[in-house]
Amino acid sequence: MRLKSGFWVSAFLRRCMVDGMFGAVLRKGAEEAGAVYILVNHLDGTCHLFGPSPGASHDEQGERRWIIEASPPQSPVDATALIERRIRFDPDIWIVEVEDRHGTAGLAQAP
Template identity: 60%
Template sequence: MRLKAEIWVHAFLRRSFVQGLYGAVLRKGAAEAGAIYVVINRLDGTVMVLGPPPGSAIDETGERLWSEVIPPVTSAPDVAPFIARLAKFDPDIWVVEVEDRTGTAGLTIGAQD
């Protein structure tokens, strides 16, 4: 059973805060099953956007998988047009931003083989 999107987002933010990271919900989506996108601000001028990968979004252990949906961009405002296009296509999306110098915010990026 998968967690509702809203519960996952709040748990992710709580875990981020415990790790000393700052994060915020930029856009609320459907509480039940909206797609989740995570903007990781590396605090060095680059930003990475992670979203659901093509195919299965959950690995065999139940961990949510992520893929980089756009190449790293130079600033957070550069992400806004991309997010606007996503929201126009799917109004149920969630967008969360986390500031993390390591660039992963504790997420599993890429498919596990």
């Protein structure tokens, strides 16, 4: 069973906070099935940007699959420009930013 985007984002942010990371919704998308993009800010001028995997967006266990849209040394400004292009293509997307100095906020790239 797949979770609604709004519910998944809420649970993801709660998990980040439990793990000691600060996160916030920068842009709220479609509650039911909006695509979710996660900007992981490393607070050193670099970031990761994760987007939904092309093709199957969920694995066999129902977990979301991700691709890295931008990885360090990408700056948050460059990642924001990429996000703006995605919004012009799909206005229903969610944008979530998480501050994680040492990682990818628990997200892994799809195989």
